[in-house]
Amino acid sequence: MSFSPLTEQLIQALRTMPGVGYKSAQKMALYFLERDRGGARRLAQAIDKAMDGVGHCEDCRLLTESPKCHICSDATRVQETLCVVENPTDVSAIEASGGYEGLYFVLMGHLSPIDGIGPEDIGIDQLINRLKSGTIKELILATNPTVEGEATAHYISSCVKDIDGLTVSRIAHGVPVGSELEQVDAHTLNHAISSRKKLD
Amino acid sequence: MSFSPLTEQLIQALRTMPGVGYKSAQKMALYFLERDRGGARRLAQAIDKAMDGVGHCEDCRLLTESPKCHICSDATRVQETLCVVENPTDVSAIEASGGYEGLYFVLMGHLSPIDGIGPEDIGIDQLINRLKSGTIKELILATNPTVEGEATAHYISSCVKDIDGLTVSRIAHGVPVGSELEQVDAHTLNHAISSRKKLD
Numbered sequence: 518m519s520f521s522p523l524t525e526q527l528i529q530a531l532r533t534m535p536g537v538g539y540k541s542a543q544k545m546a547l548y549f550l551e552r553d554r555g556g557a558r559r560l561a562q563a564i565d566k567a568m569d570g571v572g573h574c575e576d577c578r579l580l581t582e583s584p585k586c587h588i589c590s591d592a593t594r595v596q597e598t599l600c601v602v603e604n605p606t607d608v609s610a611i612e613a614s615g616g617y618e619g620l621y622f623v624l625m626g627h628l629s630p631i632d633g634i635g636p637e638d639i640g641i642d643q644l645i646n647r648l649k650s651g652t653i654k655e656l657i658l659a660t661n662p663t664v665e666g667e668a669t670a671h672y673i674s675s676c677v678k679d680i681d682g683l684t685v686s687r688i689a690h691g692v693p694v695g696s697e698l699e700q701v702d703a704h705t706l707n708h709a710i711s712s713r714k715k716l717d
Numbered sequence: 718m719s720f721s722p723l724t725e726q727l728i729q730a731l732r733t734m735p736g737v738g739y740k741s742a743q744k745m746a747l748y749f750l751e752r753d754r755g756g757a758r759r760l761a762q763a764i765d766k767a768m769d770g771v772g773h774c775e776d777c778r779l780l781t782e783s784p785k786c787h788i789c790s791d792a793t794r795v796q797e798t799l800c801v802v803e804n805p806t807d808v809s810a811i812e813a814s815g816g817y818e819g820l821y822f823v824l825m826g827h828l829s830p831i832d833g834i835g836p837e838d839i840g841i842d843q844l845i846n847r848l849k850s851g852t853i854k855e856l857i858l859a860t861n862p863t864v865e866g867e868a869t870a871h872y873i874s875s876c877v878k879d880i881d882g883l884t885v886s887r888i889a890h891g892v893p894v895g896s897e898l899e900q901v902d903a904h905t906l907n908h909a910i911s912s913r914k915k916l917d
Contacts, residue, residue, distance in 0.1 A: 520780065520805070520809070521771060521780055521783075521786070523763075523766055523767045523770045523771050523782055524767060524771055524780050526766070526767070527763045527766075527767040529763075530756075530759050530760040530762075530763035530764075531763075533753065533756040533759075533760065534745045534748065534760075535744055535745060536744065536745075537745075541736055544735055544736065545735060545736075547780075547806070548734065548735045549734075549764070549767070549768070550767065550768075550771055550780055551780075551825060553733065554768050556730075556733045557764050557767075558764070558765070558768060559730050559733075560730040560731065560734075560761075560764060561761040561764040561765050561768075562730075562761075563723075563726050563727045563729075563730035564727060564730075564749070564757050565758070566723055566726070566727075567724060567726070567746070567749070567750065567757075568750075568754050568757050568758060568761075570723045571721060571723050571724055580720065580721055580724050580747075580750055580751075582721050582722065582723055583721075586721070587721075604747070605720070605747060606743065606747070609720070625751060
């Protein structure tokens with residue numbers, strides 16, 4: 518070890534970020550100290566500002582500086598449809614696709630008993646209360662097509678099945694548009710065949 | 718774009734780090750905001766402390782909080798040998814090898830006219846003044862075996878050749894110890910053969 522204590526502390530703090538090992542953290546620390554002290558100061562400020570300012574939307578749990586996020590406070594969105602996703606990045610992806618005009622509810626994760634993540638940690642109570650209030654007519658479950666995502670979707674649909682006048686749907690799974698069949702995995706192909714739709 | 722302004726500013730600030738693209742920066746920002754706000758605060762503090770506290774050793778230019786680094790202020794090190802390296806990480810590597818007990822001089826880069834990096838940017842004047850003061854008897858050039866590293870070593874050796882009583886050496890290049898010949902590149906192998914040493 519040939520780094521000074523403060524440099525070493527900076528390396529250790531950088532290492533806490535996902536995907537950053539000791540070597541990368543060392544490169545980042547030396548980059549800041551040797552080349553871009555201004556950039557480092559700006560990063561420290563951006564972190565402090567974001568931690569002070571960014572909270573969760575009281576309706577959909579998306580990250581926002583306001584009590585409600587820009588989607589929930591947009592009166593032109595379809596107020597009767599609610600799409601449940603696992604993460605804020607899923608909202609970005611769906612927004613970028615341009616095919617959805619309703620509202621969102623972000624679980625910030627999925628059910629995972631092994632990691633101690635239960636219904637209360639992903640806001641299921643808040644979701645059910647919102648659905649019971651009655652504005653929402655359709656609930657679209659867009660959790661990931663993974664074991665945990667499927668289990669989460671299944672759990673939510675079982676919780677809300679007694680709410681009157683609410684349609685619950687799951688996003689379609691199958692062969693990605695534009696892909697070649699021979700490159701699609703067997704699991705997806707099986708699903709695509711068993712969920713085939715009749716043509717009119 | 719579905720992130721709030723402060724989140725987006727944090728992502729942009731994280732992107733300035735080497736090896737971090739938009740997707741990684743997004744993952745880091747969401748990780749901090751969702752999972753580890755304490756870790757984010759600690760990172761911001763570590764950055765500020767390091768930028769305030771860490772400077773360069775007045776003798777060898779290594780990063781340090783004191784006027785002199787822990788190597789230059791260690792009286793048990795051999796004071797007559799000076800090893801010139803490009804980066805602080807090179808000092809770490811040589812220290813870890815355990816085979817060197819002298820002092821260092823860190824260039825913090827190499828000559829690179831195309832990037833506008835000349836002798837004054839890598840502290841050649843400071844190095845020459847130190848060598849002229851007379852304590853150093855041997856100068857070991859341990860810049861990298863790259864085009865720029867070789868050019869830098871050559872430039873330094875030409876600058877110091879008139880200093881009386883100073884031996885200048887270059888670290889040996891050849892086949893790495895423990896490697897297999899068939900896996901060593903042609904350039905290294907050529908060098909290893911042309912620089913062969915007679916056995917006694």
